[in-house]
Amino acid sequence: MSATGKVDHLMEERKIKPDCVLDYNLKMGTVDKVDMINSFVECAQKTTKYYNNLFFHVIDTAALNGHIVHCQLTGKVITYQKYRENLMRELLEEHHTPRRSSTRCRPAADNPLRLTAQNCHCKVCLSGTKRRKQRRLTKYMCLACDTPLCISPCFGNTICSSTIEYICSNY
Numbered sequence: 001m002s003a004t005g006k007v008d009h010l011m012e013e014r015k016i017k018p019d020c021v022l023d024y025n026l027k028m029g030t031v032d033k034v035d036m037i038n039s040f041v042e043c044a045q046k047t048t049k050y051y052n053n054l055f056f057h058v059i060d061t062a063a064l065n066g067h068i069v070h071c072q073l074t075g076k077v078i079t080y081q082k083y084r085e086n087l088m089r090e091l092l093e094e095h096h097t098p099r100r101s102s103t104r105c106r107p108a109a110d111n112p113l114r115l116t117a118q119n120c121h122c123k124v125c126l127s128g129t130k131r132r133k134q135r136r137l138t139k140y141m142c143l144a145c146d147t148p149l150c151i152s153p154c155f156g157n158t159i160c161s162s163t164i165e166y167i168c169s170n171y
Helices: 019-040 050-074 080-095 151-158 162-170
Strands: 002-008 013-017
Touching: 002 019, 013 019, 019 050, 019 080, 050 080
Parallel strands: none
Antiparallel strands: 002 013
């Protein structure tokens, strides 16, 4: 037990503390510094599961210890933020596997009747009277006149008819 140098005003006697408490208080500045550095770049977020916070705190502490060792071994002074960025980049380069391209649908066969870029409105359906106008999207077109046409009924019934020729000339 050691005296702290403080006096209890009620009992008029000197306060004493155990030696381990005095040692802890002397070295406490290092712990505060580590907590301060980790608070700026913390991985942990507020969660209800304590073990997530514990895991990320261990990761943060390991990264800080790695930064300290790196600076001592190389003699180079690098900021902690830059060290963490380099660490993440190297880990990702080493363990990253590129994604496979997802093929959700079958590859399109070479079909000259299909538009290559986008859907367009069928010109026959749009040319009706105001009451009967329909806006049908289609990927098919007439090869002779490059006019978008829906499969049924316009494409099958009106190819090379006067309606198509009229629309094509105004298109």
